[in-house]
Amino acid sequence: MHRKVPDELNALNLSPRLLDVLARLMVGHSNKSIASDLDLSRETVKEYVAVLLAKFDVGSRAQIPELVRPYHDALLAWRVDPTVPKLGEHVRMDPQPKASVSSAASQTTGDRLAFAAS
Secondary structure (H helix, E strand, O other), X not given: OOOOOOHHHHOOOOOHHHHHHHHHHHOOOOHHHHHHHHOOOHHHXXXXXXXXXXXXXXXXXXXXXXXXHHXXXXXXXXXXXXXXXXXXXXXXXXXXXXXXXXXXXXXXXXXXXXXXXX
């Protein structure tokens, strides 16, 4: 599921996944915590953090919250977007119509019965 980046965050010019990481960095999450929240490996999170450090031209993740302060509220809203299932939540999908499967099975059974009767 792809999320549309809100207008308030477009100025940062970051992908939705980088925004996910940034929103968690901003509130002080560790790489381990971010990895768990986003169902990523710690190595992948380290790579995303490195991209963010380069993007903001800083040497430490501790400098990032100050730089993104103007976007604080929008990043918090992004982080807790209720339309995105949390890790471990099941997304309810519309089930496939079972009638087509069972009617095909009935048709096959009916064909066999008709053949056996003849």
